[in-house]
Amino acid sequence: MSEDDILVTEGLTKSFGDFQAVSDVSIRVKRGAIHALIGPNGAGKTTCFNMLTKFIAPTAGTIRFNGRDITRLRPADVARLGLVRSFQISAVFPHLTALENVRIALQRSRGDSFDFWRSKTALDPLNGRALELLDSVGLTSFAYSRAGEISYGRKRALEIATTLAIEPELMLLDEPMAGMGHEDIDRIAALILRVSANRTILMVEHNLQVVANLSHRITVLTRGRVLAEGDYRTVSENHAVREAYMGAGHG
Structure with missing residues (x-):
């Protein structure tokens, strides 16, 4: 784990009976970055967030925060270390x-x-x-x-x-723009940019314009697996991403 990495997952997997919601997800979140986790509905984004904040336990894999293995810690212990989640519903x-x-x-x-x-x-x-x-x-x-x-x-x-x-040293934002009109979206996007000045942000967000404007790096999930990773231009030009997430007909 590099000193530049604040959060690293390796082989993160979660099964519910015979259904594998997340499979072998490995992500590196750089310190001081705004990192977006995107994907179609059912891609496993919320399950990943729930594992990162310890609301559900992984079936396999590890989670490291600031070099420390937090895979088996309780939610309150993770929050005390500085990894804090803001929920999708206010x-x-x-x-x-x-x-x-x-x-x-x-x-x-x-x-x-x-x-x-x-x-x-x-x-x-x-x-x-x-x-x-x-x-x-x-x-x-x-x-x-x-x-x-x-x-x-x-x-x-x-x-x-x-x-x-x-x-928090790392804020996890779960769909911060959900249910908002344009004026509120602009206000909250500006707020996220402002509060990111001295901390790291990992967010799930469906609004691709917000993702494009705010994110330094993007991880795309589909069917519980990492499909692509990179800056917005890299992932938006990826044919597999366009097929799975945006639709092959999108420009």
């Missing part, structure tokens, strides 16, 4: 304000128990950092709005803020 507390959501994430990052039963003032020391994080994702003016009352795109920005609160 995961925020809708009845709490944006500020309160980020404060809860900050509690987790410092290892405290969640202080739901304590006075709100007990968490006031976290306000400064929480407001900084909200500012970093463009949500300063929504700090005291309930999360359930802000737009879908801003909920996704809030989710990224709560992920940043855990101080």
Whole structure:
């Protein structure tokens, strides 16, 4: 494993009974890069993400993060090491304000128990950092709005803020643009580019324009296997990729 590699999988495989969802997937994610994992529906992308973040155990293969074998670690242990996932469906507390959501994430990052039963003032020391994080994702003016009352795109920005609160070294983003209109897509794409300045990002994304604009490297999966890898031009000109993912008639 090179020092430039932050995450390496070798022979990653997952079977569910007789069905092999992922087969012999080997990926190298370079430190500081935005790396996209793409492929048609059923290609095994989400299963790979679930194995990387330890929500499911691989049937075979290894996962190394910063040179350490994390294949058998628990999800919480992997998150503490700095590998943190943001989910496809926005995961925020809708009845709490944006500020309160980020404060809860900050509690987790410092290892405290969640202080739901304590006075709100007990968490006031976290306000400064929480407001900084909200500012970093463009949500300063929504700090005291309930999360359930802000737009879908801003909920996704809030989710990224709560992920940043855990101080990840590698962020895994699961379809960050899912369900968004053009304006929100542009806002979140710009946000991802901004937060990638001092960390690595691995993302599953169906929007090929976003992938083209953001990604340094792309891994294409089909039927649970790696079909191609490279920059956007390399994979988009690959005939097998065009057949399997984009459709042979696409330019």
